[in-house]
Amino acid sequence: MxxxxxxxxxxxxxxxxxxxxxxxxxxxxxxxxxxxxxxxxxxxxxxxxxxxxxxxxxxxxxxxxxxxxxxxxxxxxxxxxxxxxxxxxxxxxxxxxxxxxxxxxxxxxxxxxxxxxxxxxxxxxxxxxxxxxxxxxxxxxxxxxxxxxxxxxxxxxxxxxxxxxxxxxxxxxxxxxxxxxxxxxxxxxxxxxxxxxxxxxxxxxxxxxxxDYATAELVKVAANSFLATKISFINAMAEICELTGADVTQLAGAIGMDDRIGKKFLQAGIGFGGGCLPKDIRAFTARAEELGAHESVGFLREVDKINLRRRDRVVDLAKQVLGERLVGARVAVLGAAFKPHSDDLRDSPAVDIATRLQGLGADVVVTDPAALPLLARLHPALSQAEQAEDALRDADLVVLATEWREYVVMDPYDAAELVRTPVVIDGRNVLNPARWRRAGWTYLGLGRP
Ligand SMILES: NC(=O)c1ccc[n+]([C@@H]2O[C@H](COP(=O)([O-])OP(=O)(O)OC[C@H]3O[C@@H](n4cnc5c(N)ncnc54)[C@H](O)[C@@H]3O)[C@@H](O)[C@H]2O)c1
The missing domain is CATH 3.40.50.720 (NAD(P)-binding Rossmann-like Domain)
Incomplete structure (x- = not known):
């Protein structure tokens, strides 16, 4: 019944x-x-x-x-x-x-x-x-x-x-x-x-x-592959912008006005992470190889590599700005979750960058509005601060790694008073460079002059 x-x-x-x-x-x-x-x-x-x-x-x-x-x-x-x-x-x-x-x-x-x-x-x-x-x-x-x-x-x-x-x-x-x-x-x-x-x-x-079954399964992995490709496409353009002095945010804005391209998923930055996109594109390449079709989705390997290179870029920028002072320098990492409104740390670019900077000898402190309990459990070696202000205090370098709203709207003048050296790497290209520079910051974006 x-x-x-x-x-x-x-x-x-x-x-x-x-x-x-x-x-x-x-x-x-x-x-x-x-x-x-x-x-x-x-x-x-x-x-x-x-x-x-x-x-x-x-x-x-x-x-x-x-x-x-x-x-x-x-x-x-x-x-x-x-x-x-x-x-x-x-x-x-x-x-x-x-x-x-x-x-x-x-x-x-x-x-x-x-x-x-x-x-x-x-x-x-x-x-x-x-x-x-x-x-x-x-x-x-x-x-x-x-x-x-x-x-x-x-x-x-x-x-x-x-x-x-x-x-x-x-x-x-x-x-x-x-x-x-x-x-x-x-x-x-x-x-x-x-x-x-x-x-x-x-x-x-x-x-x-x-x-049929196969199409349904492929709808999911094809959708995620497309999204990952779009992000890595704009991040590849960011690499070219870095070599030529162009600005990837303006580039993305301009190409996104073409409605065949669209604006979404064209935000250059430290790339994608989480429990889906990275492992889904890798699983797709592995499955395609089993099917003898490795060439069909071979580009996904590049998509993955471009994505991971953006994390390297942040580490390189930190080395460039801090030089020998990197060892022992205090680095505030704003954000741990792979994206805002989540506490998911799986394959998070923010955690990867924080861990690598710590491995290079920096005194890294991570803050996040939602992910600190999980961070303490999964990455106990990373120091954390409940409040962004505490993370920023006496920092020699600030890395914005997850675009939580409270970091995006942060007042650069207030933040400058807290840090020891006003240098920020905007890993999500969400801050206003002119405003931050006016407030005395050395502003470093990804794919931006
Ligand atoms: N998280 C997302 O945003 C999202 C979105 C779409 C699809 N997916 C897909 O959904 C699936 C689950 O993702 P998730 O993020 O929820 O993973 P998750 O790791 O958060 O959850 C999986 C859960 O399954 C439980 N589990 C494992 N084997 C079990 C069993 N035999 N019986 C009962 N429970 C069992 C685990 O204990 C765990 O709690 C994955 O295939 C993922 O790719 C996830």
């Missing part, structure tokens, strides 16, 4: 396997839409925090959403997959990190989750739909589908496009929903059930595209 879900669509019993940045938000959003959701994770600390209404990571709007979903009674969390025995739809939201020593994705979490869910479905004797949301190399769904079908369930690949910092909004109102489906009746029946889950989004005319 199908129950109504908050006045529209059908209530679906859902399990979300893996409650990290993606899964926890997805679970809370699905409960907010009126579904019954159990979030499952292997990490007992994470589950205890979520069950107590504490967000285990920084994501705007998520604590409120989590609180609301928990008090509705429609969202629970557990480490015990058995508690999901009566579920109709299993969302797979486990990690697919880079394998150590390789560019390829580590699919062991996805494989384990699929095996566990299949065993549970087999034991329950109920029909179910298994929905993969993790980012996986093309061919993964086709490889896993027989395992799922063997227990009478159906596999859909439904890649996730959310952006950290906007995860709640992007989950509730994505710009598109993609289903990678198997052929035939089973695919059609499973699609109907997933349409029930996303009834609210579909009612709001959010486009839903149905494809």
């Amino acid at each position: 199908r129950q109504q879900c908050l006045g529209y669509g059908v209530l679906v019993r859902i399990a979300v396997i893996g409650c990290g940045y993606l899964g926890a938000v997805h679970a809370a959003c699905m409960a907010d839409l009126g579904h019954d959701v159990v979030g499952v994770d292997l990490d007992p600390g994470r589950i205890a925090a979520l069950a107590a209404g504490r967000a285990p990571f920084h994501e705007p709007g998520f604590p409120e959403l989590l609180g609301r979903a928990l008090s509705s009674g429609r969202l629970t969390f557990t480490t015990d997959l058995e508690e999901a025995a009566r579920v109709r739809v299993f969302f797979l939201c486990v990690g697919t990190p880079q394998l150590p020593g390789s560019n390829a994705a580590d699919l062991s979490f996805v494989d384990d989750a699929v095996r566990s869910v299949a065993a549970l479905v087999a034991a329950s004797g109920r029909t179910a739909v298994v929905v993969g949301k993790s980012t996986v190399p093309v061919g993964t769904a086709a490889r896993l589908a027989p395992l799922v079908e063997a227990v009478g369930a159906t596999l859909i690949w439904n890649p996730e496009f959310l952006r950290e910092g906007y995860a709640v909004r992007d989950t509730l109102t994505p710009n598109r929903i993609v289903y990678g489906l198997p052929d035939g009746e089973d695919g059609a029946a499973a699609q109907e059930i997933l349409d029930d889950v996303y009834a609210d989004q579909l009612r709001r005319q959010i486009p839903r595209l149905t494809t």
Whole structure:
């Protein structure tokens, strides 16, 4: 018997396997839409925090959403997959990190989750739909589908496009929903059930595209590859600007006015990081090599190299401005997270730069409005300051590494009073050079004279 879900669509019993940045938000959003959701994770600390209404990571709007979903009674969390025995739809939201020593994705979490869910479905004797949301190399769904079908369930690949910092909004109102489906009746029946889950989004005319598995998997990695390429393109132009005296911010503004190019993702700086773009482009190159198509995405290696070179550039600029004084110099690094509105430190350019400057003998102090607790846990050797003012005090060099608003709007006159030497490397090209220079600073941007 199908129950109504908050006045529209059908209530679906859902399990979300893996409650990290993606899964926890997805679970809370699905409960907010009126579904019954159990979030499952292997990490007992994470589950205890979520069950107590504490967000285990920084994501705007998520604590409120989590609180609301928990008090509705429609969202629970557990480490015990058995508690999901009566579920109709299993969302797979486990990690697919880079394998150590390789560019390829580590699919062991996805494989384990699929095996566990299949065993549970087999034991329950109920029909179910298994929905993969993790980012996986093309061919993964086709490889896993027989395992799922063997227990009478159906596999859909439904890649996730959310952006950290906007995860709640992007989950509730994505710009598109993609289903990678198997052929035939089973695919059609499973699609109907997933349409029930996303009834609210579909009612709001959010486009839903149905494809085969391979296309759905590729939509995600192709989108991330394109975004990474756009960032590295403008950063490559920044390198040319540095050699010619041109200004990459003006260049980006001018080319971005062509609507075939567009302004977004043309901000030159210290490049991309995080838990997605770097490992996704590397996994794509590794998969393409397996397919004998390494030339097709060979450019992604350059994209990766350009991205990493921008971090080198900051370290080189620090060496240039401080010279022999680098050893023992106090360097304030503003920002640790790979981008603002997140505390995610995975492959963060800011942390990489801070660690390298510290390795060269600088006395580095890092500040960040959201990521310090995680920084203390993952990088205990880096000194940190709660307040930007404390990081700036007596600094010989300031590196703006993450464009949090409070750093972007910082008053250069006030900041100049705190530091020992007013030198700033604007790693995100977000400060006004003329203003900072007027306030007495030596201003160094990336790709700017
Ligand atoms: N973070 C993002 O912005 C984002 C956006 C789109 C897609 N993705 C993709 O989503 C996937 C998850 O990313 P994330 O950032 O949430 O990762 P994450 O590392 O934050 O979370 C993964 C979670 O899965 C749990 N887990 C692993 N194996 C499990 C199992 N068998 N059963 C239950 N829990 C298990 C881990 O304990 C962890 O909490 C990745 O493939 C990523 O590429 C992430």
